[in-house]
Amino acid sequence: xxxxxxxxxxKKFQAPIYxxxxxxxxxxxxxxxxxxxxxxxKVWQNLDRFKGQSKxxxxxxxxAVNTCINVLRSAEYKRQNxxxxxxxxxxxxxxxxDSEESTSxxxxxxxxxxxxxxxxPKDRSVILLVLDQEPYEQIAEIxxxxxxxxxxxxxxxxxxxxxxxxx
Amino acid sequence: MNFEKLCQxxxxxxxxxxxxxxxxxxxxxxxxxQKLKHKKWWTIGILSFTCLVLIAFFISVGVYKNWRExxxxxxxxxxxxxxxxxxxxxxSHLQNIEQTLDFQSYVSKLNHYFKNRRWIHLLLTPxxxxxxxxxxxxxxxxxxxQLSEGFYHYILISGGVVFMGLGLFIGYHIRKELKDLxxxxxVLES
Numbered sequence: 001x002x003x004x005x006x007x008x009x010x011k012k013f014q015a016p017i018y019x020x021x022x023x024x025x026x027x028x029x030x031x032x033x034x035x036x037x038x039x040x041x042k043v044w045q046n047l048d049r050f051k052g053q054s055k056x057x058x059x060x061x062x063x064a065v066n067t068c069i070n071v072l073r074s075a076e077y078k079r080q081n082x083x084x085x086x087x088x089x090x091x092x093x094x095x096x097x098d099s100e101e102s103t104s105x106x107x108x109x110x111x112x113x114x115x116x117x118x119x120x121p122k123d124r125s126v127i128l129l130v131l132d133q134e135p136y137e138q139i140a141e142i143x144x145x146x147x148x149x150x151x152x153x154x155x156x157x158x159x160x161x162x163x164x165x166x167x
Numbered sequence: 168m169n170f171e172k173l174c175q176x177x178x179x180x181x182x183x184x185x186x187x188x189x190x191x192x193x194x195x196x197x198x199x200x201q202k203l204k205h206k207k208w209w210t211i212g213i214l215s216f217t218c219l220v221l222i223a224f225f226i227s228v229g230v231y232k233n234w235r236e237x238x239x240x241x242x243x244x245x246x247x248x249x250x251x252x253x254x255x256x257x258x259s260h261l262q263n264i265e266q267t268l269d270f271q272s273y274v275s276k277l278n279h280y281f282k283n284r285r286w287i288h289l290l291l292t293p294x295x296x297x298x299x300x301x302x303x304x305x306x307x308x309x310x311x312x313q314l315s316e317g318f319y320h321y322i323l324i325s326g327g328v329v330f331m332g333l334g335l336f337i338g339y340h341i342r343k344e345l346k347d348l349x350x351x352x353x354v355l356e357s
Contacts, residue, residue, distance in 0.1 A: 006189065006192075006193065007189045010189040010192065011189070014182070014186055015182040015186075018182045018186075019177065019178070019180055019182060022180070023177075033187075037187055037192060037195065040189075040192045040196075041192060041195055041196040041199055042266050044192065044193060044196040045196055045199075045200060046266060046267055049267070050267075059267055062266075062267050062268065062269060062270070062273075063266050063267055065270050066266055066267075066268070066270065066273045067266070069270070069273075069274060069354065070277075073277075073347055073350050073351065105176055105179075108173075108176055109176065109177075109180060112173065112176075112177065120353070120354070120357040121354050121357070122270070122354055122357045123357065125270060130174075131173065131174050131177040131178070132174075132177070132178065133174060133178070141269065142269060142270060143269060143270045143271060144268075144269030144270050144271030144272050144273075145271060158170055161173075162170060162173075165173070
């Protein structure tokens with residue numbers, strides 16, 4: 001594998017992986033950006049071991065969700081501070097957007113960040129992959145659960161998320 | 168609002184403003200890989216050097232001639248080395264967990280790792296801690312005989328402070344890792 005392979009992967013997956021991180025960390029851009037970099041550093045370090053047994057996207061997403069859960073685990077210990085920080089950031093962002101240009105799209109994104117961050121970590125991973133329209137078969141491979149189990153989960157999470165956003 | 172519309176809005180978020188050039192990522196990755204290799208060699212080097220210094224100290228001051236000093240100091244050195252080696256082995260197990268496993272397997276492996284750490288923290292560390300300070304206490308008569316009264320009292324007081332400080336430090340880390348374990352258990356159960 002060469003740096004060119006990495007560049008292709010980075011070009012293709014940077015945006016969806018960054019969105020995944022944003023969703024994971026309640027819209028905290030600094031944390032999402034750092035985690036996104038950490039993910040691609042791991043991708044680069046493990047590229048030689050990729051044998052093509054799964055799709056590249058499955059492989060990259062696996063590194064991504066595993067890294068996110070690790071960041072979340074370490075943040076869990078400082079949960080109270082982190083939550084305070086995140087809510088403060090979101091509030092500041094909302095306020096500045098309200099005063100500049102209040103768009104329903106931004107409000108909706110903020111609501112999505114908030115509602116996704118309430119979900120359990122596993123459900124969070126699943127719904128973020130669904131939001132990026134990854135095929136169910138691939139999501140099942142990334143998560144290590146059966147497709148049937150996944151469908152039931154997705155139905156339940158979609159329901160929960162829609163209710164939360166519309167409330 | 169239907170779910171398709173949510174997906175559309177989600178994918179239309181601005182992600183360009185935070186994009187780091189791929190060359191920067193490659194440079195960081197190379198640097199991190201190099202640092203990890205250096206760290207590994209430094210750790211082995213420092214540990215080997217510490218062992219050599221301790222052995223040299225042991226021989227040069229003739230500690231082995233006095234059984235009380237010999238046992239006390241040997242226990243302290245052995246416990247210190249044992250804890251460092253156990254920690255190095257344990258950390259290498261964490262680093263060897265494949266990052267490219269599926270989520271469920273990855274979290275299971277992490278959970279298994281922290282379960283093993285629980286044995287280290289709740290059984291091995293307190294045992295090492297007690298034996299280490301047992302060795303230290305067994306040397307008090309030697310300190311009293313060979314050192315001035317002031318220095319002897321200084322060792323007693325500072326030893327007590329270190330004993331308590333180390334206890335708090337170990338307790339803090341045990342608490343932190345038990346919380347990690349609880350978190351992973353919740354993830355697996357969800």
